[in-house]
Amino acid sequence: MKKIIVFGSTGSVGQNALKVIGKNKGKFKVTGLCTNKNIKVLLSQIKEFSPSYVCVRDQAQADKIGKSLEKRIRLFKGEKGLEEFAALESDISLMAISGISCLKPLLINIKYAKRIALANKESIVAAGSLVFKEAKKFHTEILPIDSEINALFQLINISKNGKCMNGNFRKVYLTASGGALVDYTKKELANVGIKQVLAHPTWKMGKRITVDSATLVNKAFEVIETHYFFGIPFKDIGITIHKESAVHALVEFKDNTLLACIYPPDMRKPISFALHYPQRFNSGKRLDFSNSFSYSFSPINYDKYPLIEIVLGAAKRKDNGLVVLNACDEVAIDYFLGQRIKFTDIYKAMAHIYSKYPRHKVKNINDVFFWDNWARIKTKDYLNRL
Amino acid sequence: MKKIIVFGSTGSVGQNALKVIGKNKGKFKVTGLCTNKNIKVLLSQIKEFSPSYVCVRDQAQADKIGKSLEKRIRLFKGEKGLEEFAALESDISLMAISGISCLKPLLINIKYAKRIALANKESIVAAGSLVFKEAKKFHTEILPIDSEINALFQLINISKNGKCMNGNFRKVYLTASGGALVDYTKKELANVGIKQVLAHPTWKMGKRITVDSATLVNKAFEVIETHYFFGIPFKDIGITIHKESAVHALVEFKDNTLLACIYPPDMRKPISFALHYPQRFNSGKRLDFSNSFSYSFSPINYDKYPLIEIVLGAAKRKDNGLVVLNACDEVAIDYFLGQRIKFTDIYKAMAHIYSKYPRHKVKNINDVFFWDNWARIKTKDYLNRL
Numbered sequence: 001m002k003k004i005i006v007f008g009s010t011g012s013v014g015q016n017a018l019k020v021i022g023k024n025k026g027k028f029k030v031t032g033l034c035t036n037k038n039i040k041v042l043l044s045q046i047k048e049f050s051p052s053y054v055c056v057r058d059q060a061q062a063d064k065i066g067k068s069l070e071k072r073i074r075l076f077k078g079e080k081g082l083e084e085f086a087a088l089e090s091d092i093s094l095m096a097i098s099g100i101s102c103l104k105p106l107l108i109n110i111k112y113a114k115r116i117a118l119a120n121k122e123s124i125v126a127a128g129s130l131v132f133k134e135a136k137k138f139h140t141e142i143l144p145i146d147s148e149i150n151a152l153f154q155l156i157n158i159s160k161n162g163k164c165m166n167g168n169f170r171k172v173y174l175t176a177s178g179g180a181l182v183d184y185t186k187k188e189l190a191n192v193g194i195k196q197v198l199a200h201p202t203w204k205m206g207k208r209i210t211v212d213s214a215t216l217v218n219k220a221f222e223v224i225e226t227h228y229f230f231g232i233p234f235k236d237i238g239i240t241i242h243k244e245s246a247v248h249a250l251v252e253f254k255d256n257t258l259l260a261c262i263y264p265p266d267m268r269k270p271i272s273f274a275l276h277y278p279q280r281f282n283s284g285k286r287l288d289f290s291n292s293f294s295y296s297f298s299p300i301n302y303d304k305y306p307l308i309e310i311v312l313g314a315a316k317r318k319d320n321g322l323v324v325l326n327a328c329d330e331v332a333i334d335y336f337l338g339q340r341i342k343f344t345d346i347y348k349a350m351a352h353i354y355s356k357y358p359r360h361k362v363k364n365i366n367d368v369f370f371w372d373n374w375a376r377i378k379t380k381d382y383l384n385r386l
Numbered sequence: 387m388k389k390i391i392v393f394g395s396t397g398s399v400g401q402n403a404l405k406v407i408g409k410n411k412g413k414f415k416v417t418g419l420c421t422n423k424n425i426k427v428l429l430s431q432i433k434e435f436s437p438s439y440v441c442v443r444d445q446a447q448a449d450k451i452g453k454s455l456e457k458r459i460r461l462f463k464g465e466k467g468l469e470e471f472a473a474l475e476s477d478i479s480l481m482a483i484s485g486i487s488c489l490k491p492l493l494i495n496i497k498y499a500k501r502i503a504l505a506n507k508e509s510i511v512a513a514g515s516l517v518f519k520e521a522k523k524f525h526t527e528i529l530p531i532d533s534e535i536n537a538l539f540q541l542i543n544i545s546k547n548g549k550c551m552n553g554n555f556r557k558v559y560l561t562a563s564g565g566a567l568v569d570y571t572k573k574e575l576a577n578v579g580i581k582q583v584l585a586h587p588t589w590k591m592g593k594r595i596t597v598d599s600a601t602l603v604n605k606a607f608e609v610i611e612t613h614y615f616f617g618i619p620f621k622d623i624g625i626t627i628h629k630e631s632a633v634h635a636l637v638e639f640k641d642n643t644l645l646a647c648i649y650p651p652d653m654r655k656p657i658s659f660a661l662h663y664p665q666r667f668n669s670g671k672r673l674d675f676s677n678s679f680s681y682s683f684s685p686i687n688y689d690k691y692p693l694i695e696i697v698l699g700a701a702k703r704k705d706n707g708l709v710v711l712n713a714c715d716e717v718a719i720d721y722f723l724g725q726r727i728k729f730t731d732i733y734k735a736m737a738h739i740y741s742k743y744p745r746h747k748v749k750n751i752n753d754v755f756f757w758d759n760w761a762r763i764k765t766k767d768y769l770n771r772l
Contacts, residue, residue, distance in 0.1 A: 256672045263642055289626045291685070
């Protein structure tokens, strides 16, 4: 039985992960569950999985839940509690805390987990080098849960190990559904509301990533993940719009043959892969060849999606640019979801911060949080003046 | 330098193979060329590749060419000559003789070649067990050139050797363009002419295989190839109509993830793969993601394509059924191309022979030729009476 700790168990990925684990209870034992403040869902998860350790990051909510827990369960409270919780040992840690606040527990947990199934993008975007340096140091395996990166992991593992592959690939492609606004013109974007932006056609996800899918910032982040996970130069990572979200990634070999990784969109698939690897177990739907269907591919309109170039521009600088853009993006999305700014003001904020930030190297986690905080203040200043 | 002998050098596959070889003259040395009777093309190939051995199967044409060859070239004439030619040693034999007449030289050559890049389907359809038994006995590697089977070879090799694959696939899918008549109704098929049938939308191939693509007999033959090449049970081999001929095959793993092998249709790709394996060299066009494109998939209308079930019915019997159907198909196509019967009479002939042939085991090559001959006579009898 593999001991699993789920960080961010009440979020979209966390809940899906527990569904996968719930179907394989003979194989996995959930030893720890951690949420920010969604106590209601947490309590039902505790009932089903009987973990020994529970963490509630929000101090007030933690105090509330304390009384209702059985005595055998150890409760970790608040930020300090989360740091101690992250130092528990596990066979697999499923890391699905959202936003940059995942970075600290991740860096701690790398020392104590054998494998980390990583759903959080922001920690790789803001601190990819740091994370993988630590993982190498502590021989911790990091497996991506993000569907496109997970698909690439499958395809690239194949090409390294397969007899006929020799690692001879020349380029990789990530697919992008294009998000909820794929069929809108650039002009129409100025007036879209929250409902329209959150109506993602193929994936049900958290709110921030759904907005990031509509701006394609999410895809730029995945390019960065691809760079850090597999050491692939930015120039060899392509993006293609694929509305159906069934082809998740492709690799192109030297002889111009491509391999594609395909399945009907379902977050439980990459989660199940990352938990069972190197085995495979039945999960999600089969592709149904008894029906007619078609898959479309089209190039990205960079004029409509200017944030890709901004984010990747920052990525290539290898400075604090990604830290500040990630923070700016999160703040701007919060403002948009709070109906304080227009959708296209997210674009403006990002362009503004990108043009203004003082360039510095990011040497450690303190630098990350310094520049993250700096960008949050500057972004708020800017958006409040709009 | 690898010594290569090309059997069927003047046909469509043979000529494409020499194009591939011509681009890698430092890697390959063509030591032998063999044609049935296309002396004009053969002479230009001899000029370019300077082989030491040349074979012309047709005795009359062989006598003609004899005088014009340099003395250092050894000429093999007629059927007997072909058998001697097939006993020459090679690093790679490219076996692209068409029809069942490939079987005898193939079975001889298996003893003398290190690798056989096999383009001929009929020898596998009629005598798959015999061929692979011999290949195993003489440790001869057989690599498929047929694009779909070649794609499966790539995908299955991956899954056997790749760390994350464990050979855990549950099903394979072959794609079928549907041939020239894919958009015709069943009723319209009765009146199609030669021109319409030979107008294959995606592949330029020989005439028989183009007609076989229109009846989907070709696809049933590929199912049989898949069965014998990879030992996959017939029930685990699916077919899907894919008009664009860019996705050549797919494998489905236990977790319902599929891998697809993709490239713009071009016979030089699988030929190049089979010659260079396990290396990969630039060949054919790259898939162009700067354009919009889409790939369609749809189920097969078995009512319109009844020959698939007849051919696969015979395949599952494991008797002489495939030998007789292959011969019947070849004769019927000859009659159709000679404008002696209608397109749908091919269907009738196949159904007739399938219902009438006396079932016997095929133990050796003599049995193959006995039943091949039997079916040719019976098919002609039947078609002449139509």
